[in-house]
Amino acid sequence: MTSPYTVQVAQSLREIDAAQWDACANPQADGQAPDPHGDESHEAERFNPFISHAFLRALETSKSIGPRTGWTSTHLLVKDTDGRLAAAAPAYLKTHSMGEYVFDHGWADAYHRAGLHYYPKLQVAVPFTPVTGRRLLVAPGHGEAARSALLGGLRAWREKIEASSIHITFPTRTEWEALGASGFLQRTGQQFHFLNQGYADFEAFLSDLASRKRKVIRRERKEALADGITIELLTGADIKEIHWDAFFHFYMDTGERKWGTPYLSRAFFSLAGAAMSEYILLVMAKRKGRYIAGALNFIGKDALYGRNWGAIEEHPFLHFEVCYYQAIAFAIARGLSRVEAGAQGEHKLARGYRAVATFSAHDIGDKRFARAIEDYLQRERVHIDEAMREYEELAPFKKVP
Template identity: 70%
Template sequence: MTFQYKIRIAASIREINAAQWDACANPVVTTPTESDGEERFNPFISHAFLAALEDSDSVGRKSGWVPTHVLVEDDSGDLLAAAPTYLKTHSMGEYVFDHAWADAYERAGLDYYPKLQVAVPFTPVTGRRLLVTPEGGATARAALILGLRKWREETEASSIHVTFPTKAEWLALGEAKFLRRTGQQFHFVNKGYADFDGFLNDLASRKRKTIRRERKGAITDGISIEHLTGSEIQETHWDAFFEFYMDTGSRKWGRPYLSRRFFSEISASLAPRILLVMAKRNGRYIAGALNFIGTDALYGRYWGAIEEHPFLHFEVCYYQAIDYAITHKLKRVEAGAQGEHKLARGYAAVPTYSAHDIADTRFASAIDDYLVRERVIMDEQLAEYAELAPFKKG
């Protein structure tokens, strides 16, 4: 079927019908095969999550993430495709680093900012970025890419950056002459384990003993662990967690990205998709990790603590997540960006993707040459990590 379409820019996710957005972002499917093996429900691209970012002022003009969502609609105004898009005045909160590109632009007397970022702000999680209804298909996707490029020209942005798309989207963007980049993260892959001991039995003996020792050491000194989800999560829990988040964020980034209101907003709209793992000592919460629950994956997002205890970070962030995923038959745990220490704790290195459209053809050519060599290095690094995996050989 051929669609007549028009391109529209929305200055807020609230301008877009939630049901229509979600029909693009998370189409109703019942099996992974129907979604080409991709996540069947990804909470981060849902209307509710993106609205929480905007409503809480975590994104907006003051943050340097200005919503300019690119939409493809039919003649009736129904949404066929969408891209969560932001006009950026800096390169923070993206987790795919292009600071060297920006520096080179500036040295050449050109303006790198503003740029267009197709992404979920502050969220290095792979997921669909070219959100297309099954009815829209390839035609609507092509219109969406065209719309992004037209919007880049209209805003006089230097470039378009699509970060953490699916591999299928990465390949499609490459066919559309975007430059392709790879990175890597560490994910736990559930091989159908019956329980946590089943996972441990898959590890080499020394690694198995280390994890058992760390888990035992984490819950000494009267520390207990709680899982909270849905209506169990109260504002008092968010108050405690926000204290953890602010402490970690201040030390790692200088200024945490998310406001306190953000956590209340997501609790109101996505509570069944949230898992808070909280550590308590002497009746007081001392540490916690925020996870989001997809149909096929558990996504670890933020961690923080107001007391230092040996191995507590590993227990609350990694081992509790693995245990939860096994119990609830989730296929994987995605524990966010960076962290080679995750490898020794049963997380495997996996590739991540980004695609870039650079307006200046001279810089595009130079960056493309760099990315070709960088992809080779990434492939070698992934192979090296595979050799270092803690699992039994053979």
């Protein structure tokens, strides 16, 4: 039977109508109901700022991504018989494995030792953003047929451009399970998230912790604000260019000291701020009349996403206050279900964050390597499961007898 869909490739978000993209990415943001027949309608209800047209376009327009950065846009589009967007995937041709937070450098090394080319590879992801969200973006009313067309398009495009593999990073669990059923290799990881148990305020959250842990957090918060440091929470129209100037200074200074050249350009912050300020929370620390540190967060429908941090002065526990405790307090006040504070960081566990699973799916062109990688991933999943059980035992919450 002839498919009602056609698959196209777009080299930039500017080629794609923003409203049509967002109807696939975040259907309820425009008041549209999720597809009742879709297998992830409950997940579509969660507005995710990172798969919005505005966020991805800001990355492109600011030249934070592009051929010179090793992230070349090659978005997959599925259109219906009327030429409207039925499904889409944010996709990039990668010439390295940086900025992904799902590490495959060992796979690349093995490919190269065998005399094969691992790069380019096809990455379905949000650049520099280890946040779980939908990756196969299907508009309401289309469902599995459009999703299948999108997946088939990704595989056909990989073959055409002679990429070694397809990597879909930080998809939802529902997508991850469906991708596994479609032949993708399944990988798990873990992050630390604050999970809001309906707390009335920050003190109610602390009451859930063991007494010793409560005392530690209260002490850290007090010491963080010593020496006359004050905190400002800015969102919407309250965020001005002066704030972005200060934050970018922090971001560059801290980034260059920790991991080399940071990914995001100065223009990105202004562009994202102009396009989606209502979804941004900027937590800024000030001392003696000048800003000294800050954390950039994005606000979803049911989550606060901590993204970037920087500081030009070192103060005990200021990082924890600006990035973790202020995020928890904001999420509780807004009634958000969780705070996702980025990748890695076992130190978050002691601050009331809990280990949660993350996912990725991989389609490896060379079947010999695919078999070897699958064996590795099976063993890795066992290790991740064991680690998460240990983290739960170490969580600072009161033990229920």
